[in-house]
Amino acid sequence: MENSKGTRRLVEGLGLFSLGLGSAQLVAPGAMNRLVGAHDDAKTRAMQRWLGGLREVALGVGIESHRRPALWLWTRVAGDVMDLSALAAVLATRGGRPDVRRRAAIAMAAVAGVTVADVVAALRLSSISGNGQGRGAINARGWITVNRPVEEVFAYWQNLENLPRFMTHLQSVQSMSDGRSRWRAAGPAGVEIEWEAEISDQRINELIAWHSIGDASVTNRGEVEFSPAPGGRGTEIRVRLSYDTPAGKLGATIAKLFGEAPDQQLRDDLRRFKQVLETGEVVRSEGSPEGTKTRRQLFQRPAQPVST
């Protein structure tokens, strides 16, 4: 725990450092050029400002956003390498003035120090984010309030064959005898993943829990809790999903299914669940013709009628 707290502090610090350095490069690229001993002209200023400053600010924002900080930190490491090579080029300039070379050397030492910190933080974060559930377990949590009685909401979920209507990564769920079911998910590039699951726990109008059985290549489990929302506000639902992703290609496929934001995806699923129960279907706009979808939120179509 101490260790992870320390890592968090280090990461925070590096994020703030990125923001500070980036702002300085954006606002005063000339001064930064002189500080590191680089030749100061329009071209190097532009490089300093846009290649350096913009990058640092973006990384700073990325790290401080606390979304996939490990990825941002590795990007920082790549940026450090870029800076080191730029400074090496300054050092290698023939006939450079001694004070210029001295500045470049100091800057290089500073960047090298930061690079070490970046690598350490990135390595530590990458090892933490597995959450200890095998290789890269994918965990997602989500919740929503549905303006329908708990009996109706529970019954809809209890019929597992309804799940693909709102859980986009599922292609089908087929109920079999004795509480077992066959699940099929569609991965990227037409890869299909299949597994069998059984209900591990069920309390009417309160809870449904399931987990994969047999030699499922993807061990996974899920749990949904139902409770009446106070004051006749419908039903509160809380969901936890967990997928253990094996190493190799299959693991990568599963990881892709959930993209970079499993929580967000689950919450989108639940939003569609609410739409289906409250309005009868998944709500579509021309900008998001498939309805709520994380990827679509990043890459919207123009809000124009969809052509056939």
Place this chain on the structure above:
Amino acid sequence: MRALTWMGKNHVEVHTVPDPKILNTRDAIVKISSTAICGSDLHIYDGFIPTMRKGDILGHEFMGEVVETGSAVTTLKVGDRVVVPFPIACGHCGACERGLTSVCENSNPNAGIAETLWGHSPCGIFGYSHLLGGYPGGQAEYARVPFADVGPFKIEDGIPDEQVLFLSDILPTGYMGADMCEITPGDVVAVWGAGPVGQFAIASARMLGAERVIAIDRFAYRLQMAQDKAGATEVINYAEVPVLDTLNELTAGRGPDACIDAVGLESHIDVSPLHAYDRTKQMLFAESDRPHALREAIMACANGGVISVIGVYGGMVDKFPIGSFMNRSLRMRAGQCHVHRYMAPLMQRIRAGDIDPSFVITHRMTLDDAPRGYQMFRDKEDNCEKIVLSP
């Protein structure tokens, strides 16, 4: 069909785009007979609303004739004449059941974006960015209207478009601004902004029994309209006189009992260091909204009074006078208008002759002239107050 599309900051064009299709069973397609440019469209035009995409069709004030219905629509039939409320609302979620249709929980497929920016998502809105759903707007020949069994308001007789078109947005919005003031006898209401929504807020405050209504703007023609048509009892041209001082004089030091901000995020004050500060921060993206009217409304309001915010805001503001707000027991009410619940009562007001909303219209154009209309409306050219377009 032809439609007005957003092509970038200060740049709109009329283009031919695909005709809308039914996407959900509760949809209807409406052939638009009249549509208007809203002051809030100018925020998009000026580039202050995030998540716009090149090619997005604008417009959220429109009416027309139903030409197609989805299989689940039983309340409308082809040929019905309808006014369409700008908030898209499902009618069945908790918010809709409470009449808060502009915070419908189901109509924004891009709720995830809105949650990132605002914590929770409001409803989807026609032609108002992807943050609010990515729905094409109504400055077009046709529009798809989701939840057509809940939203569109039928107009059964031959009353002209111009008298009912504004039921779609600005009349109920102005009315809600006054409604939120919870006006009691003797109340003095001040309204910042004498644009079309401000005019209707003024008229509504009078309808709801305000003793006096003070209009604040910097354009003489707008103040003139407020006084002559909307029923303002006094006007303040803030370019000429200090607002707080004048309001204090008019109320013998009490301040207005209710203050309506009908301005929103692009408010303006002439030559002031604070305005320069806000503009600069806005340009640097360090502050998204310029809240001058809101700040002034808070400072002006009588102790224990109400601030009613119907002007559109998008993000963050600076220098919010929270000390004044807290220590003087002020209240704030705000919201995009819950249009659905105001349409029927306001239609009655129109029929009874309490108000003829067409008084705000100063310009009529074809859809093809809309780009020119946007520029005129923004620059307040030719005393422009409200533009109605016919596709």
